[in-house]
Amino acid sequence: xxxxxxxxxxxxxxxxxxxxxxxxxxxxxxxxxxxxxxxxxxxxxxxxxxxxxxxxxxxxxxxxxxxxxxxxxxxxxxxxxxxxxxxxxxxxxxxxxxxxxxxxxxxxxxxxxxxxxxxxxxxxxxxxxxxxxxxxxxxxxxxxxxxxxxxxxxxxxxxxxxxxxxxxxxxxxxxxxxxxxxxxxxxxxxxxxxxxxxxxxxxxxxxxxxxxxxxxxxxxxxxxxxxxxxxxxxxxxxxxxxxxxxxxxxxxxxxxxxxxxxxxxxxxxxxxxxxxxxxxxxxxxxxxxxxxxxxxxxxxxxxxxxxxxxxxxxxxxxxxxxxxxxxxxxxxxxxxxxxxxxxxxxxxxxxxxxxxxxxxxxxxxxxxxxxxxxxxxxxxxxxxxxxxxxxxxxxxxxxxxxxxxxxxxxxxxxxxxxxxxxxxxxxxxxxxxxxxxxxxxxxxxxxxxxxxxxxxxxxxxxxxxxxxxxxxxxxxxxxxxxxxxxxxxxxxxxxxxxxxxxxxxxxxxxxxxxxxxxxxxxxxxxxxxxxxxxxxxxxxx
Amino acid sequence: xxxxxxxxxxxxxxxxxxxxxxxxxxxxxxxxxxxxxxxxxxxxxxxxxxxxxxxxxxxxxxxxxxxxxxxxxxxxxxxxxxxxxxxxxxxxxxxxxxxxxxxxxxxxxxxxxxxxxxxxxxxxxxxxxxxxxxxxxxxxxxxxxxxxxxxxxxxxxxxxxxxxxxxxxxxxxxxxxxxxxxxxxx
Numbered sequence: 060x061x062x063x064x065x066x067x068x069x070x071x072x073x074x075x076x077x078x079x080x081x082x083x084x085x086x087x088x089x090x091x092x093x094x095x096x097x098x099x100x101x102x103x104x105x106x107x108x109x110x111x112x113x114x115x116x117x118x119x120x121x122x123x124x125x126x127x128x129x130x131x132x133x134x135x136x137x138x139x140x141x142x143x144x145x146x147x148x149x150x151x152x153x154x155x156x157x158x159x160x161x162x163x164x165x166x167x168x169x170x171x172x173x174x175x176x177x178x179x180x181x182x183x184x185x186x187x188x189x190x191x192x193x194x195x196x197x198x199x200x201x202x203x204x205x206x207x208x209x210x211x212x213x214x215x216x217x218x219x220x221x222x223x224x225x226x227x228x229x230x231x232x233x234x235x236x237x238x239x240x241x242x243x244x245x246x247x248x249x250x251x252x253x254x255x256x257x258x259x260x261x262x263x264x265x266x267x268x269x270x271x272x273x274x275x276x277x278x279x280x281x282x283x284x285x286x287x288x289x290x291x292x293x294x295x296x297x298x299x300x301x302x303x304x305x306x307x308x309x310x311x312x313x314x315x316x317x318x319x320x321x322x323x324x325x326x327x328x329x330x331x332x333x334x335x336x337x338x339x340x341x342x343x344x345x346x347x348x349x350x351x352x353x354x355x356x357x358x359x360x361x362x363x364x365x366x367x368x369x370x371x372x373x374x375x376x377x378x379x380x381x382x383x384x385x386x387x388x389x390x391x392x393x394x395x396x397x398x399x400x401x402x403x404x405x406x407x408x409x410x411x412x413x414x415x416x417x418x419x420x421x422x423x424x425x426x427x428x429x430x431x432x433x434x435x436x437x438x439x440x441x442x443x444x445x446x447x448x449x450x451x452x453x454x455x456x457x458x459x460x461x462x463x464x465x466x467x468x469x470x471x472x473x474x475x476x477x478x479x480x481x482x483x484x485x486x487x488x489x490x491x492x493x494x495x496x497x498x499x500x501x502x503x504x505x506x507x508x509x510x511x512x513x514x515x516x517x518x519x520x521x522x523x524x525x526x527x528x529x530x531x532x533x534x535x536x537x538x539x540x541x542x543x544x545x546x547x548x549x550x551x552x553x554x555x556x557x558x559x560x561x562x563x564x565x566x567x568x569x570x571x572x573x574x575x576x577x578x579x580x581x582x583x584x585x586x587x588x589x590x591x592x593x594x595x596x597x598x599x600x
Numbered sequence: 601x602x603x604x605x606x607x608x609x610x611x612x613x614x615x616x617x618x619x620x621x622x623x624x625x626x627x628x629x630x631x632x633x634x635x636x637x638x639x640x641x642x643x644x645x646x647x648x649x650x651x652x653x654x655x656x657x658x659x660x661x662x663x664x665x666x667x668x669x670x671x672x673x674x675x676x677x678x679x680x681x682x683x684x685x686x687x688x689x690x691x692x693x694x695x696x697x698x699x700x701x702x703x704x705x706x707x708x709x710x711x712x713x714x715x716x717x718x719x720x721x722x723x724x725x726x727x728x729x730x731x732x733x734x735x736x737x738x739x740x741x742x743x744x745x746x747x748x749x750x751x752x753x754x755x756x757x758x759x760x761x762x763x764x765x766x767x768x769x770x771x772x773x774x775x776x777x778x779x780x781x782x783x784x785x786x
Contacts, residue, residue: 172609239616243609277620281627296631299716300675300773304644307634311627374643374722 079579087182090174091579092159095181097476099156100469102184104545106148107462109192111538113141118500118534121527124519134517135203136195142206143223146323147230148188150457153465154326155180155237158265161472162241164570164577165259167250167586172243180236187229194219205515207312208283210297210305214290221291224283231276238269238276245269250569252588256350259568260343263350264329267357271318271325274361279315282308306371313364321360323457325353327424327464328395331417333568334471335399338414339406340565345398352391352398359388369440378437385435392428396421411563412486416467419494420460427455430505445515448508454501459494466493466544473548474562478576479555485547492540499533642726645718645769650736652729654754660694661757667691668755670699671769678774679707680741682715685748693757700748701734701770705741710786712740712778720767727756728766738775740782 080088089095116137120128129137159177163170171177194201199217202208213220245258245266258266285296286308295301297308328349336343343349365373365381399421408414430452434440443449466489473481503526508514512523519527558575569588573581638644668691670684681704691697705711715735719725730736734749741747755766 173613235620239613239620242616243612246612247609273616273620274623277624278627278630281624285628285631299771300714300775302716304634304638306644307631310634311630314627314630372722374641377643 088178090170090178092163092171092174092177093476093577093579095171095177096156096159096161098181099152099159099184102181103149103151103153103156103465104548106144106152106188108541108545110141110144110149111541113137113144115535115538117141118531118538120517121519122531123528124521124524126518129517131517132200132203135205135515136201138515139202139204139206140191140195143191143202143227144188145457146206146319147227148184150323150461150465151230151234152184154265154268154323155234155241157261157326157330157465157468157472158237158241160476161570162244162262162265163248164475164573164581165262165568166245166248166253167569167582167588168244168248169580169582171240172248173240176236177240180233180240183229183233183236187226187233190222190229191226194222197222207309207316208286209312210286210289210308211299213286214297221287224287227283228280231280234272234276238272241265241269242273250582250585250588253569256347257588257590259329260332260346260349260353261326261329264325264332264353267353268322268325271322271357271360275315275318275322278311279319282311282315285311306368309368309371310364313367314361316367317364318357318360320453320456321356323461324424325356327420327461328353330464330468330471331399331420332395334413334417334467335402335421337471337563337565337567338411338417339403339408341402341406342567343398344401344404345394348394349398352394355391356388359384359391363388366435366440369437370444382435382437386432389428389432396425407565409564411470412481412483412490413467413471415487415490416463416470419490420463420467423455423459423463423494423498427452427457427460430455443508445513446508447504447512447514450514451501451504451508454504458501459497463493469548471563472570473551474558475570475573475575475577477552477555478558478574479551480558480562481547481551481555485543485550489540489543489547492543493537496533496537496540500530500537501533503527503530503533642719642722642724645720645722645725647717647719647725647728647730651731651733652754654696654729654731659757660692662692664693664757665690666693666755666759666763667765668697668753669765669767670701671767672701673769673771675771675773677776678713678772679711680705680713680772682770682772691755693755693759696731696752696754698750698752700750702746702748703739703741703772704746705744708743710740710742710745710779710782712738712775712782713772714738714775715770715772718769718771720769721763724759724763724766727759727763728768729754729756735770738778 079085086094086098089098116129117134120126120134159171162168197217197219199219201219202213202223203216204213245262249258285294288294289296289298289303295303297303297305299305332343332349363381363385365377366385369378369381430448434443434449434452470481470486507523507526507530510523512519560574561571562575569586570577572586638646667688669688670686672682672684674680674682683702685700685702689697689699717730717733717735719728730751730753732750732752734751739749751768753768
């Protein structure tokens with residue numbers, strides 16, 4: 060940990076860019092990667108709470124069979140909006156926010172490559188989500204066809220579809236600009252000596268994720284544009300009466316949709332690959348294999364899309380191809396999981412909150428991965444398709460996967476951002492509370508799905524009552540528990556024990572060489588990186 | 601390593617922007633690609649849009665029998681009854697057959713509709729040739745009018761041996777625009 064070479068460059072650089080607006084203008088016009096990162100993270104936290112409130116409406120209605128609280132139309136709007144808000148509003152902006160904050164710090168860059176575009180890509184988002192959420196207050200209500208917007212159903216709703224599609228276009232533009240910025244930063248702004256294979260794994264996973272974003276967000280934009288013209292301008296891309304084919308939409312959508320699910324998880328892999336070595340006080344095991352595994356997963360994500368739509372009817376050969384290709388993804392994913400475990404092997408482990416969330420991630424994400432393997436099996440898939448088994452599967456990979464990793468990242472880097480240690484005791488309570496209740500919430504849904512309960516339905520047969528009640532109780536406990544997370548962050552921003560520059564005893568990497576809180580401007584003079592500073596040094600290379 | 605690795609990002613940005621634009625185009629390119637793919641493989645059970653020229657001099661395989669089922673669905677927007685007159689036919693590959701669908705307009709005004717065919721299993725659609733079909737053109741029925749609509753077809757003798765049952769399905773939709781034009785003219 061010889062960061063003496065860099066520390067003196069960065070101690071008091073925060074005063075020579077003095078002409079800085081204050082108040083609201085500071086945030087609206089900010090081109091600083093740290094401020095924009097903070098805005099992204101705050102925005103995603105708000106969206107997490109909005110989307111969570113929608114989830115609680117769903118769970119409240121499903122507490123008992125029959126229709127009690129909301130009508131089916133509104134229930135369908137809640138399932139659709141919950142997904143859109145959580146995916147595009149909570150998880151993706153959280154990862155972009157983390158990338159904004161940490162990527163320049165981790166590669167020794169003074170800022171993102173395109174600071175003004177960075178401002179723009181953030182400020183599009185509040186407008187996109189205003190457009191999306193305002194549809195709930197329109198006469199025809201919000202979108203109610205599921206977040207996948209399958210035609211013909213999505214074309215039979217109200218005119219609010221136009222707002223939803225425009226919102227998706229804006230989110231796409233924001234993501235693409237963010238991705239371009241991140242790639243441009245990583246490829247052009249690295250400090251001398253920061254070779255590609257010395258980059259921290261969070262940077263690597265984000266580099267690959269950004270390529271996925273650029274490759275598939277435009278395809279989604281195309282798909283929803285076709286929906287728009289089918290609905291309002293008389294085209295027949297998906298309209299069978301006019302010679303179109305609704306199944307085509309599913310192919311285009313999932314060509315976007317499957318890489319999208321890796322966009323939601325690859326940065327999480329990166330975060331966990333940073334945290335586990337720190338609290339194991341060892342370097343990451345198998346660094347190079349981690350990089351190749353990430354790239355393999357990204358490549359495979361483009362050739363498995365049809366496993367989301369086995370039941371539309373496709374030739375046997377196609378089903379076999381998509382089944383085997385899907386199962387192959389378990390190999391690079393397994394490489395990662397074994398590497399994390401090998402990193403911990405004989406390490407001097409301690410269990411601070413970020414490490415607890417990272418370990419929770421490894422265990423619970425693996426459960427989600429295994430149920431994904433079950434879903435890949437074609438004959439089983441016919442049984443599980445559109446049941447609660449699928450709901451349980453993707454919530455294990457997205458809540459206990461992506462969301463747990465984001466929370467781990469927040470606890471891990473919060474002292475660097477605020478200069479204060481968070482309340483460790485409350486952090487641990489938050490972890491255990493979340494872990495217990497999230498399992499009470501989602502584990503019974505596996506059984507519901509295997510027993511045949513369909514998803515996106517506000518009512519159900521009485522034999523599903525008990526598991527739904529358990530799940531709903533878990534949902535409310537988990538949901539309200541997240542207010543503790545908000546409180547812990549608030550408390551940490553306001554004050555607390557002063558954090559050192561290195562914060563964690565076992566932490567390596569350039570971000571820990573700058574003071575805590577990280578001054579507004581860092582690495583104005585590039586640090587020089589060699590193996591002693593590099594986070595990872597694969598023993599094999 | 602003394603030289604800074606910080607470079608001008610513009611080349612990267614231009615390249616990535618072009619990639620995003622190209623992928624938007626690729627999304628649209630998937631539409632003709634999908635059509636072509638379905639046409640070649642028969643996936644989706646599509647059949648030709650117009651009459652197929654068949655040489656009937658070819659040998660008729662009297663040893664082989666294939667059951668052809670007829671199915672119909674009326675889209676909810678269309679006030680018609682629309683049904684096959686026969687539920688199924690046992691046919692010899694290579695021989696020309698004719699069957700009727702009967703349509704009846706329950707509305708008190710003329711309606712124009714379009715039937716869309718589909719053949720299942722998908723790979724059989726490549727061997728199911730229609731020489732005449734009401735689905736090749738739009739159909740106009742006056743108020744309360746009823747009509748028998750013929751389909752003539754030949755099952756290609758090259759139909760894979762494993763296929764013993766072919767289903768010909770029609771979904772019939774109202775052509776809203778043409779019906780509205782018709783109402784305006786009257």
